[in-house]
Amino acid sequence: MRSLQLGTSMGMLWLTAAWMGPALRGQTSMVMALAHAGVLISGFGAGSGMIYHASRFSTKALWLWSQVWACSAALLVGSLSWGFMEWTLLQSIMMGILTWFHASVAAGRGWLLGNGRLQEDNVLGWMIPLLPTLVLGSLYAYQQFGGQVRPTLDLFLIVQGAALGLVAAWSWFEIYFKDFQTKQATGHVGKALWAFNRWTASANLGQFVVYRFQYLYMLTMLGAAELGIYSVAVVVAEGAWVITQTYSTVLLSSLSAHQGPPDEQQVRRSWGWCLQAFLWTLLPVAVLLLIPIPWLGQVLGSAYTPVHGLWIALSPGILALACSNVLVQHFTALGRVRVSFFSSWGTAVLMVCGLGPALDFAGVQGIAWWTSLVLVANALGVMAFFRMTYKAYL
Numbered sequence: 267m268r269s270l271q272l273g274t275s276m277g278m279l280w281l282t283a284a285w286m287g288p289a290l291r292g293q294t295s296m297v298m299a300l301a302h303a304g305v306l307i308s309g310f311g312a313g314s315g316m317i318y319h320a321s322r323f324s325t326k327a328l329w330l331w332s333q334v335w336a337c338s339a340a341l342l343v344g345s346l347s348w349g350f351m352e353w354t355l356l357q358s359i360m361m362g363i364l365t366w367f368h369a370s371v372a373a374g375r376g377w378l379l380g381n382g383r384l385q386e387d388n389v390l391g392w393m394i395p396l397l398p399t400l401v402l403g404s405l406y407a408y409q410q411f412g413g414q415v416r417p418t419l420d421l422f423l424i425v426q427g428a429a430l431g432l433v434a435a436w437s438w439f440e441i442y443f444k445d446f447q448t449k450q451a452t453g454h455v456g457k458a459l460w461a462f463n464r465w466t467a468s469a470n471l472g473q474f475v476v477y478r479f480q481y482l483y484m485l486t487m488l489g490a491a492e493l494g495i496y497s498v499a500v501v502v503a504e505g506a507w508v509i510t511q512t513y514s515t516v517l518l519s520s521l522s523a524h525q526g527p528p529d530e531q532q533v534r535r536s537w538g539w540c541l542q543a544f545l546w547t548l549l550p551v552a553v554l555l556l557i558p559i560p561w562l563g564q565v566l567g568s569a570y571t572p573v574h575g576l577w578i579a580l581s582p583g584i585l586a587l588a589c590s591n592v593l594v595q596h597f598t599a600l601g602r603v604r605v606s607f608f609s610s611w612g613t614a615v616l617m618v619c620g621l622g623p624a625l626d627f628a629g630v631q632g633i634a635w636w637t638s639l640v641l642v643a644n645a646l647g648v649m650a651f652f653r654m655t656y657k658a659y660l
Contacts, residue, residue, distance in 0.1 A: 270392050270396075271388075271391050271392045271395060271508075272505050272508050274392065274395040274396045274399045275395045275399075275501075275505065276502070276505065277395075277399045277403065278395050278398060278399045278402065279498065279501055279502065280565070280566070281399065281402045281403060281406060282294045282295075282402075282422070283494070283498050283566050283567070283570060284565070284566050284567055285402075285406050285417055286417040286422075287494070287567075287569070288490075288491040288492075288494035288495050288567075288569050288570070289489075289490045289491040289494060290417060290418070290419065290422075290490075290494070291494030291495075291497065291498065292485065292489070292490030292491060292492070292493035292494035292497065293419050293422075293490055293494075294419070294422050295481060295493060295494065295497035295501075296351065296481060296482075296485060296493070297361065297364070297419070297422060297423065297426065299478045299481050299482075300343050300346070300347055300351075300361060300365070301343070301361075301364055301365050301368045301426075302368075302474065302478065303343060303471075303474055303478070304336075304339040304340060304342070304343040304365030304366075304368060304369055305339070305365070305368050305369045305372045306467065306470045306471050306474050307335070307338070307339040307342060307343075307369075307467075307471070308332070308335040308336045308338070308339040308369035308372065308373065309335075309372070309463060309466070309467035309470055310335060310459075310460065310463050310464060310467040311331050311332060311334060311335030311336075311459050311460065311463065312328075312331070312332040312335060312336075312369070312372065312373035312376055312459070312463070325377070327455040328373075328377060328455060328459075329373075329377075329438075331455055331459055332369075332370065332373035332374075333370065335369070335373075336365075336366050336369035336370050336373065337366060339365055339366070339369050340362040340363065340365040340366035340369065341362060343361060343362060343365040344358045344359060344361050344362025344363075344365065345358070345362075347361040347362075353419075356420075357419065357420065357423060360420075360423040360424065360427055361423060363427050363431075364423060364426050364427040364430060367427065367430035367431050367433070367434040368394075368430050370434040370437065370438070371390060371394065371430060371433050371434050371437055374390065374434075374437035374438070375387050375390050375391065375437075378390070390433065390437060393433045393436075394429075394430065394433055397429035397430075397432060397433065398425050398426050398429040398430075401425045401428075401429065402422075402425055405417075405421075405425075462601075462603070465603035465604055465606070465607045466598060466603045466606060466607075468607055468610075468611070469603065469606035469607040469609070469610040469611070470606075470610070471610075472607070472609075472610030472611040472613065472614040473610045473613075473614075475610075475611075475614035475617060475618065476610065476613045476614050476617050476637075476640070476641075477500075477504075479614070479617060479618060479621070480496070480500075480617075480621065480633055480637065481493055481496075481497065483621050483625075483633075484496055484630070484633070487625065488630070491569075492630060495569065495570055495572055495573060495576075495630075496576065496630055496633070496634075498566065498570055498573055499572075499573040499576035499577055499580060499634070500576075500580065502554065502573070502577070503551075503554065503576075503577055503580045503581070503584050504584070505550070506547055506550035506551050506554060506584050507543070507547045507550075507584055507587055507588045507591070527600075528596075528600060528656075530659045533656045533659040533660065534659060534660070536592065536593065536596040536652075537593075537652065537653075537656075537660060539592050540589050540592040540593050540649070540652075541589075543588040543589060543591070543592050544585060544588050544589050546588075547584060547585055547588040548585065551581050551584055551585060554577045554581070555574075555577060555578060555581065557574065559571050559574050562574060572630070575631060576630065576631065576634045579631055579634035579635045579637075579638055580634050580637065580638055581638070582638040582639075582641075582642055583637050583638030583639075583640070583641035583642060584638075584641075586638070586641045586642040586644070586645035586646075587641050587645065589645045589648075589649060590609070590641070590644055590645040590648040590649070593648050593649060593652045594606050594609055594648060596652070605648075605651070609644055609647070609648055612644070612647075613640055613641070613643075613644040616640045616643065617636070617637065617640050620636045620639075620640070621633060621636065624636035
């Protein structure tokens with residue numbers, strides 16, 4: 267299922283890169299970044315707390331609180347896109363609706379994980395990129411056969427919003443409405459979610475700064491076309507550690523119901539999975555680095571040939587991320603959410619402080635190398651903390 271999800275995501279990447287061109291690709295990458303930011307903001311009322319409390323509280327109450335936060339995030343993101351991005355009012359409204367649907371689906375996936383329904387979570391995760399990819403792919407094929415279709419930002423917003431709306435509606439029906447009568451709603455659910463989520467959601471926002479603040483910075487300093495090229499390199503490189511997401515998902519689901527400190531077997535399993543994630547990530551990273559540069563020009567267009575150099579710069583960071591992500595999720599699943607908070611925001615501060623000098627020193631390549639350096643430093647810190655915490659077991 268993860269490979270299918272990765273394949274559909276790469277299909278969407280090709281459509282937005284090769285068909286739409288670097289400048290429009292830069293704008294669509296900002297759409298997805300803003301939607302992601304909205305999901306993280308709504309995480310203060312859903313997020314990891316939804317996973318932890320899914321089997322402890324009323325499904326109805328959890329759903330209602332997730333919608334309150336999803337709507338708040340949608341309003342904020344829509345307002346930011348209108349004021350800062352200088353989009354039209356209609357585009358900003360569509361951005362807000364897209365964010366609402368995306369946040370609703372994310373909350374539903376948290377509920378599924380908290381109840382151990384990993385297969386259904388995988389299906390939702392696959393549907394998110396699949397539906398818009400199929401629609402855009404059909405429009406592209408229609409154009410190739412002589413149809414009058416022109417890729418625009420409005421078209422992308424409509425397709426993404428409609429697809430996520432269908433996924434959200436399905437999740438509401440299957441996950442929530444069928445279970446509304448199983449438990450009585452409790453009034454303190456909102457406080458419990460906030461108490462659990464305030465650290466994890468803040469940590470996730472820190473991770474957003476680490477992974478996506480470069481987008482905003484590059485859009486401001488270099489323009490949409492340069493951002494479009496860089497975003498292709500980043501998204502493909504992130505796809506190389508898809509195996510890590512599998513380990514992290516299983517960890518969150520299996521350890522979230524655990525009471526008390528982990529035993530030796532659980533600690534050794536998390537550490538072993540960290541090393542396995544690193545080794546499994548080596549192969550796709552090596553494949554990326556061995557892709558001949560002329561192939562990139564043929565598949566994506568000549569404008570994207572600099573992507574290969576960016577992959578070289580990003581590779582150490584991707585390998586480091588494969589390790590740190592598993593160990594951070596270990597602590598999060600056990601309720602030690604401050605580990606994720608300090609890891610994320612420490613990395614975010616380093617990232618923001620170094621972007622300007624990195625850009626001045628080596629341009630876009632400098633930003634990519636600085637990103638890798640920061641991620642490697644974070645991974646070394648997280649691994650050292652893990653071994654120090656469980657030195658009796660390792």
